[in-house]
Amino acid sequence: RLFHAALTGSSPDNAGWIERKIRVTEHFGHSSLFMGATSRAQNIDYAKVFGLSPATHAFSGGCFPILIRDTGPIGTITVSGLPQRDDHALVVWAIERAQERQRKR
Numbered sequence: 848r849l850f851h852a853a854l855t856g857s858s859p860d861n862a863g864w865i866e867r868k869i870r871v872t873e874h875f876g877h878s879s880l881f882m883g884a885t886s887r888a889q890n891i892d893y894a895k896v897f898g899l900s901p902a903t904h905a906f907s908g909g910c911f912p913i914l915i916r917d918t919g920p921i922g923t924i925t926v927s928g929l930p931q932r933d934d935h936a937l938v939v940w941a942i943e944r945a946q947e948r949q950r951k952r
Contacts, residue, residue, distance in 0.1 A: 849922070857928050864927040867905035872912050872923050874899070880908030880935040909934030911942065 868879040883906035886893045908931035926934040
C-alpha cells in the first residue's frame with residue numbers, strides 16, 4: 848500500500864470494501880464497477896461462476912487497475928465510502944488529473 852487515508856465519516860468497513868474491490872480488479876484486470884455492471888448486464892453471477900465469496904470480493908465501483916505500457920498491471924487505485932458510481936467517478940477524476948500533469952511535463 849502506497850497511500851491510505853481515512854477521512855471524517857469513514858469507518859473500518861471502508862477498509863474492508865477496499866480490499867474486496869481490489870480482489871475483483873486484480874482477479875479480472877478491469878475496474879470493479881465494470882465487472883459488476885457486466886455481471887448484471889449479462890445476468891451472470893461472477894462470484895458464483897468463479898467461486899468468489901462476497902465476503903472477500905466486491906463487484907462494486909471504486910477500484911481501477913494501474914497499468915504500465917509494456918509492463919502490465921502494477922497495482923490499483925481504490926476509493927470507498929461514497930455510492931459506488933461516485934467512488935468510480937472520483938477515481939476517474941484523479942486519473943484524469945494525473946494524466947493532465949504528465950502531459951504538461
